[in-house]
Amino acid sequence: MSFIHHTNTPREVVIHNPMLSIVFERFGMVSTTNDVPLRRIDKRQCPDVNFLVEVLRAFDQPDGFDPSRFHNFSTYIILDYLYRTHRYYVDKRLLEIERSIDSLTLAYGQDHPLLTLLNNFFSAYSKQMVKHIKLEEDTLFPYVLHLVELVETPGMERADSVFGNYQLAAFAGQHEADELDTQLGNLRQLIHDQYPELTGTFPFMILSSQLDAFERDLYIHECIEEEVLMPRAKELERQAFG
Numbered sequence: 001m002s003f004i005h006h007t008n009t010p011r012e013v014v015i016h017n018p019m020l021s022i023v024f025e026r027f028g029m030v031s032t033t034n035d036v037p038l039r040r041i042d043k044r045q046c047p048d049v050n051f052l053v054e055v056l057r058a059f060d061q062p063d064g065f066d067p068s069r070f071h072n073f074s075t076y077i078i079l080d081y082l083y084r085t086h087r088y089y090v091d092k093r094l095l096e097i098e099r100s101i102d103s104l105t106l107a108y109g110q111d112h113p114l115l116t117l118l119n120n121f122f123s124a125y126s127k128q129m130v131k132h133i134k135l136e137e138d139t140l141f142p143y144v145l146h147l148v149e150l151v152e153t154p155g156m157e158r159a160d161s162v163f164g165n166y167q168l169a170a171f172a173g174q175h176e177a178d179e180l181d182t183q184l185g186n187l188r189q190l191i192h193d194q195y196p197e198l199t200g201t202f203p204f205m206i207l208s209s210q211l212d213a214f215e216r217d218l219y220i221h222e223c224i225e226e227e228v229l230m231p232r233a234k235e236l237e238r239q240a241f242g
């Protein structure tokens with residue numbers, strides 16, 4: 001039984017679990033001062049509050065992800081969340097982590113081997129994330145929207161010229177291989193193992209909690225893509241093309 005319901009306010013939700021503030025942030029909400037029950041949040045701010053409740057519950061569960069909790073939501077609502085979350089990662093989370101690395105540089109100097117490790121990791125990781133997001137937004141998401149249109153609009157022609165021989169199966173293989181979430185956990189573990197003397201310091205603790213929250217966030221994001229969106233896209237493809 002989950003603590004989180006649509007009768008709770010964002011402030012109550014983040015008192016229960018402070019990490020959940022990052023879910024509200026992508027909907028433009030400052031949760032710590034928001035006393036409006038979730039069910040009364042404006043549709044322009046959050047198009048489906050029940051979806052938001054399920055996402056908050058998924059973040060709040062210590063492990064596992066249950067895709068069946070998301071089966072009743074429309075493809076548009078799922079894509080809205082994914083697009084919104086991409087923007088949030090690029091505009092906010094990556095920049096926050098960069099700032100934490102800057103604080104560590106101030107504390108230990110850029111010649112410290114930890115800073116070399118962090119700078120090398122993050123310049124490659126940020127590029128990989130931007131590429132991963134671009135691929136989804138340029139190909140997968142428009143393709144899924146096209147499939148929805150095809151299935152819902154009798155007589156509509158397949159837009160071969162736009163999507164060519166696009167294949168969901170090929171996309172899925174590449175998508176899983178990126179492992180954006182587990183890379184962050186591995187980095188955190190590596191720092192713990194190699195620089196145990198730094199792990200109790202304030203700038204490191206901030207970075208560590210950011211990596212922890214981002215890893216959880218990405219895990220859920222990728223689960224929604226792989227276990228909710230992809231099976232639905234395959235079913236739509238079957239309906240559209242037989």
Ligand SMILES: [Fe+2]
Nearest residue numbers: 082133136225
């Ligand atoms: Fe994504």
Ligand SMILES: [Fe+2]
Nearest residue numbers: 136175222225
């Ligand atoms: Fe992804």
